[in-house]
Amino acid sequence: MNAKSRAHYDKQRELVYAREQGRCVVCLKPITAGSVHHRQGRGGPDPHRLSNLLLTCGSGTTGCHGRIHANPAWSYDNGFMVRRHGVLRPEDVPVRYGDVMVHLTNSWEPR
Template identity: 65%
Template sequence: MSDYQAVRRLVYERDKGRCVVCLEAVTTGSVHHRQGRGGKDPHRLSNCVLVCGTGTTGCHGRIHSNPAWAYENGYMVRRLGIRTPEDTPVLTHSGWVLLDNDGGITATTQKETA
């Protein structure tokens, strides 16, 4: 199993098989990279969330077609900014959370985006 396949499995488990945006059950899984795949260590758990759809459909498509909304809600994190996925809250169906690289989730409040 590749590292990315292991990360996909862990993301699916952490997010309980449901889209973090709309709570829809995700059977095949679409892992969204909050900071894109071109940066350093793109497959770390804090950078990945489970969403329904593909990059053009469902909540995954909504994230990519509405970048201002996605940045505001932590679904996207700027690569050239001072924020990292580890310190950028993401709005999930259970509220604002911080994701860590060990698969943990910590409840938090929304912070202003940089």
């Protein structure tokens, strides 16, 4: 990742942390250090857009981030993952926040 891409990704990570109010989107617990999960992976177009990013506790193998990757059917059902094949984009697939499903946009919106 070049310096310009890294700066963009770092800014997007800050916005995701603010949007989620420092809480993991899965367990809703406050976290001081978490990871940013890519709902549709990094191989698609504009992988670092806000609708594609979620704040999670743990890493890709631990905590809720690990739970997302270990349970793909559950993750797709709850919008934590978005299939790469087909016509759906992350902004088209709602994400579960507690008891509600929410569509994410690519602009910063406080919760």
